[in-house]
Ligand code: ADP
């Protein structure tokens with residue numbers, strides 16, 4: 001077993017155990033445009049890693065590669081020691097085990113909260129209607145929406161819709177969840193509910209990679225903060241160290257702009 005204290009060390013050399021998700025020398029180009037440049041990042045079990053950096057620095061592309069929404073130009077991504085781009089790996093299996101939550105919740109508007117959560121359980125996992133329903137209700141209760149299972153997305157706030165999207169991801173029993181700016185589309189008063197759900201998920205030991213501008217949340221919850229610029233990891237450290245004592249001028253410049 002790897003303890004939280006061991007996981008929380010920023011530099012890696014004191015950590016024990018194996019990474020759950022490992023990006024090794026990932027590069028990604030779109031045409032002549034190199035978006036990710038030789039990025040290496042290891043995420044330990046139960047670790048919450050925050051990814052920050054200016055718009056266009058490659059954060060979303062990096063997350064999308066981990067879920068096979070993009071294919072790196074070179075490099076490997078290992079999940080639980082298996083190369084996710086191996087032809088033997090089933091993409092549905094990978095997207096189940098490595099869940100993703102997007103800024104836009106992508107719920108089906110003609111389906112209730114519960115039906116949205118049940119869909120992949122039925123279609124991808126082949127669960128019976130009764131079983132999918134039971135799991136769906138449990139997951140919606142877990143994100144605080146037990147009273148809203150039969151509501152349509154249009155009858156829910158943005159924060160509630162995002163929590164439905166999180167419930168939908170969790171229903172598939174992922175081992176890692178990638179969050180791409182999960183609160184950026186929300187009115188300020190709705191952000192807290194989504195962060196609470198993420199906080200509870202962290203307490204339950206979920207491994208998470210989070211792209212977010214919620215620096216206070218990062219300071220409270222992140223084991224490690226990774227600063228990216230121009231497709232490179234410039235600097236990484238604990239939240240307190242990175243925010244209070246940034247080493248690289250680019251990090252300092254970025255933090256000065258957003259504070
Ligand atoms: P971030 O999430 O940090 O804002 P992105 O990963 O979304 O950054 O984008 C990094 C760069 O890659 C941007 O300049 C963007 O225009 C470019 N990019 C992203 N996806 C594509 C694509 N499918 N085709 C071409 N360029 C892309």
Ligand code: MG
Nearest residue numbers: 059060061180
């Ligand atoms: Mg992005």
